[in-house]
Amino acid sequence: MTPAIPPGTPIGRIETSLDWLLSHTTRFQGAILVRISRGRGLILIGYGRPAAFYFRLGNRIIQGEAARRLFAEHEFIQASLHRYTDHEFREALALVGPGARVPVPGEEEAEVPPLMAGFPGEERQRPGRTSRNRSAGHHAGHPDYFEHESVMAGAGHRGAAPLRVPAGEDLPEDILDRILTTPGVSSVAVFRDGAIVDSRGDEVLESLVEPAEEVLLSVFEVLALLSTGPLVQVTIRLLGRNVTIAPYHDGYLLVLTNPGVNLGQIRKMMHDVALAGAA
Amino acid sequence: MHDTGDDAVARAVPELDDVLKIKGVGTAFLIRNDGSVVTMAGDPEPDIGGLSASSLRLVFESGMIANRIRDGPLSQIFLEFENRVLMIQEVDQDGVIAVIARPDANIGRISYHMKKQGQRPVPAG
Numbered sequence: 595m596t597p598a599i600p601p602g603t604p605i606g607r608i609e610t611s612l613d614w615l616l617s618h619t620t621r622f623q624g625a626i627l628v629r630i631s632r633g634r635g636l637i638l639i640g641y642g643r644p645a646a647f648y649f650r651l652g653n654r655i656i657q658g659e660a661a662r663r664l665f666a667e668h669e670f671i672q673a674s675l676h677r678y679t680d681h682e683f684r685e686a687l688a689l690v691g692p693g694a695r696v697p698v699p700g701e702e703e704a705e706v707p708p709l710m711a712g713f714p715g716e717e718r719q720r721p722g723r724t725s726r727n728r729s730a731g732h733h734a735g736h737p738d739y740f741e742h743e744s745v746m747a748g749a750g751h752r753g754a755a756p757l758r759v760p761a762g763e764d765l766p767e768d769i770l771d772r773i774l775t776t777p778g779v780s781s782v783a784v785f786r787d788g789a790i791v792d793s794r795g796d797e798v799l800e801s802l803v804e805p806a807e808e809v810l811l812s813v814f815e816v817l818a819l820l821s822t823g824p825l826v827q828v829t830i831r832l833l834g835r836n837v838t839i840a841p842y843h844d845g846y847l848l849v850l851t852n853p854g855v856n857l858g859q860i861r862k863m864m865h866d867v868a869l870a871g872a873a
Numbered sequence: 874m875h876d877t878g879d880d881a882v883a884r885a886v887p888e889l890d891d892v893l894k895i896k897g898v899g900t901a902f903l904i905r906n907d908g909s910v911v912t913m914a915g916d917p918e919p920d921i922g923g924l925s926a927s928s929l930r931l932v933f934e935s936g937m938i939a940n941r942i943r944d945g946p947l948s949q950i951f952l953e954f955e956n957r958v959l960m961i962q963e964v965d966q967d968g969v970i971a972v973i974a975r976p977d978a979n980i981g982r983i984s985y986h987m988k989k990q991g992q993r994p995v996p997a998g
Contacts, residue, residue, distance in 0.1 A: 606954070621923050677919075805937040812930040813952060816959060819923045820973065823955025830935040831951065834944035850942075857951055857980050864953075 599625060599636065599686040602676035605821050609672050612637075612665040616644060618811060622818035624678040625686055628671050635661060638686055638694075645687060646694040657694040675818065769870055770794045773847070776863055778855035780835075786845030799848055806839050806848055827864045829857060840864045889914045889970075892986045897978025899957070903990075904928060905968045918973070928961050928971045949984065962987045 602624050608615070615626060620642035628635040628649070635649030647661035656664060665671055678686060687695070773782045774794040781795030785803045793799055813828055827840035831853075838849040838860055847867065851860060889901045893915050902913040904925040913921055931950050939945030950961040953976060960972045960983055970990050972983055 621920075621927070801941045802938060805934055805941060808934045808937065809931060812927050812934060815927040815930075816924065816952060817954065819920050819927065820918070820954070820957055820959070822957045822959075826953040826955060826976075828953070829951040830938055831948040832939050832942065832944045833946055833948055835942055837938055837942065857984070861953065861980075 599689050600678065600682040602678045602682050603821055605675045605677050605819075606817055606824050607672070607674045608824065609670050611669055612662070612671060615671075615673055616642075618814040619675075619818055621815045622675065622677065623680070623683055624818075625676045627674040627676065628665060629673075630665070630668050630671050635665070636690070637662075637665070638683065638690065640683060644696060646690045647696060648690050648694040657690075658696055661694070662696060677818065677821075769842075769867060772870070773849060773863065773867065778852045778859065779849060779863075780852060781850040783848045784842060784845050785848055791845060795850070797850060799850070802837070802848060806837075806846070809839060810846070826868070827861070829860050831857075836860060838864065840867070842867065889990070891989075892972055892983060895974070895979055895982050895986070897975035898972060898983060899975070900973040901970065903964065903968060903970050906966075911968065915973075924971070925969075928959075928969055931961060932963060932969055949987070951980075960984070960987060962990075964990055 605624075615637070616639075619626075619639050622642070623640050624638075626637040626639060628637060630649070631651070633649055633651030635647070637644055637648075638646040644662070647658060647665065649656045649661040649664055770782050770784065770792060771794060773779055779795075781793065781797040781799055783793035783795075783799040784791045785799075785806065788803060788807065790800050790803060809828060809830070813825060816822070817825060825841055827838055829839075830837040834853055836851040836853065836855060838847070838851065840847045840849070847864075849860075849863075889903065889912065892898055892901045898915065900913065900915040900918055902918075902921060902925065903911040905911055906929070908922075908926055908929055910921055910925050918924055931952075932947065935947050935950050936945070939947050947963060952959040952961075956976070958974050958976050958978070958980070960974070960980070962970050964970050970987055972987060974980075974983060
């Protein structure tokens with residue numbers, strides 16, 4: 595039996611990029627379990643500072659900066675966030691070992707060579723360079739850091755719909771038309787990466803994208819602090835308008851409704867949209 | 874270590890107790906505008922300091938949306954996750970009340986009691 599990192603408190607799953615993950619975990623301490631293709635890995639994060647990266651595909655192990663680069667090369671990684679106490683975090687750091695740890699950003703990053711193109715799970719070292727933070731090759735006796743994952747999957751998060759932030763191109767345009775015809779809806783848009791992708795209604799929603807993305811940053815901080823499962827929607831109720839933001843396909847829906855529309859109606863509408871999007 | 878809200882002593886705030894009686898409500902807390910937790914009731918959250926900071930940021934960022942859309946002021950923020958909801962509402966000018974509940978809790982009743990709390994001043998620290 596090999597040791598496993600602490601299970602911690604599972605707080606949700608997400609499918610997104612490494613950059614997005616790292617920029618949205620400034621108040622998070624814990625492990626992000628990662629799946630890429632048939633391989634599995636983890637990132638240890640101490641309040642916004644990535645402390646260790648580890649990835650395994652079969653018997654091949656890659657760690658440290660090399661694992662970070664591997665994760666960064668993938669547009670989407672399936673991630674499962676597990677919050678740690680200080681004690682659990684120290685325990686996990688000790689278990690992954692020094693090879694998986696990464697230096698403080700900016701100190702040694704420039705020395706790390708790029709990975710080979712077409713990387714399947716291992717890296718090529720630059721001749722003559724020692725590799726304190728990297729390790730590639732066969733590690734048959736390495737601890738299985740992920741053996742608890744099936745236990746965590748059964749801890750109230752089984753079947754949790756992941757919050758998807760992929761970059762697919764298909765946007766069912768009729769969903770915008772359908773939302774706009776809902777009583778009380780005045781405008782609807784889909785935004786992604788700081789810009790409106792498509793919209794319906796009379797109002798210009800471009801000016802709301804930036805503050806909406808700021809709201810989402812804080813929402814993700816809350817997600818990291820609570821055992822909540824993925825985000826379904828955020829509704830900001832103003833005296834004269836409701837503003838709802840909800841993940842949808844490769845971006846987010848932004849829906850404006852009149853103040854007479856209550857939260858129950860908004861929730862039903864967003865649940866219907868989620869069902870339509872999943873169909 | 875995170876701020877755990879040293880002054881988050883469970884002081885009696887009647888509306889918080891009323892909110893906690895609603896089925897599905899787990900935690901309610903009152904935050905001052907400086908981020909300190911005035912009072913917390915219900916199930917303890919491990920990082921109440923972090924939650925209060927994030928809640929205040931959400932209020933600030935929602936205010937930015939209110940300014941852009943010119944349909945303010947802010948009435949309430951409702952965050953729905955798969956397993957829990959977080960409702961945030963400004964109290965007077967001095968603070969924020971936040972309630973964590975299950976998604977199947979009676980959101981209308983929670984809103985009603987939060988509005989009642991919103992008509993009271995935040996207790997001094």
